[in-house]
Structures are given as structure tokens and as C-alpha cells.
Amino acid sequence: MHDKFRLIIRTPEEEVIDREVESVYLTTETGDMMLLPEHAAFSGSITYSPIILRDQTHEEEYVSRRGVVFFSNIKNECHILCQQAELKDRVDYDGLQVYLALVEAHIAKGDGLSDIHMRFLNDQKLALVQEIEAKEA
Secondary structure, rough: OOOEEEEEEEEOOOEEEEEHHHHHHHEOOOOEEEEOOOOOOEEEEEEEEEEEEEEOOOOOEEEEEEEEEEEEEEOOOEEEEEEEEEEHHHHHHHHHHHHHHHHHHHHOOOOOOOOHHHHHHHHHHHHHHHHEEEEEE
């Protein structure tokens, strides 16, 4: 039995993490969960989620928006592919407020936007609101 598993977090711009961890806490569309070594095979989607990594020596908290998570029991690996992931203490909440206002303005105007664009903007708004509310909690 393994006491750790490999965690890989990637965004379109970078590989954020690729290392062994003992546990990962995150939130998917089905709710909060903790992944441990040899977890059952799993896939889910993430709108907004804190991602808490733990091992014997420390804990780190990241935040992610708009992504998917896969756990392979055969490989004992977790992959998180997301639009954005960063350490929680590096998040620019003022910038998020500005971006949220821009997204809301585009939704309100709606001129010339396809259904796909509107769906993307509404999903983005939901993720931004959840991230801002999590900071305030």
C-alpha cells in the first residue's frame, strides 16, 4: 500500500505542481472530497475550488477555476487540468473584482455574443463570485 500519490496540476500556461503528496482536498460539482493514495478511479469538474495539499511536513493551499480532475487508481496519480491555479496567498482579489465587473458588463450587454460565449461568461462569473466569497468567509 502506498502512503503518497503523484499530483499534477496544469494550466494552459504552466505546470503548477508535479510532486508526491499524502492527501488533496478539493471541491467538485458533486461536493467536497479528500483524495488519498490508491483512491478509487474518479473524474469530476471544478468550477471553483480550494485545493489543499498535505504531506508530513507541511500544507499548501491553492485555488483553481474551471477545470477537471482525474484520479487513476492504477497509476496512483491525480491530474488537475484547469484554466487557473495559484497559491491562495498570491491571488489578486482586487483584480478579480475588476474582472468580475467586466464579465458582468459583457453579460448585461450581450450584443453579438453566441450561446457558447454567454455560457462561458456565466460560468466564469460563477467561479469568480465563489472565489471572492471564499476569501471573505
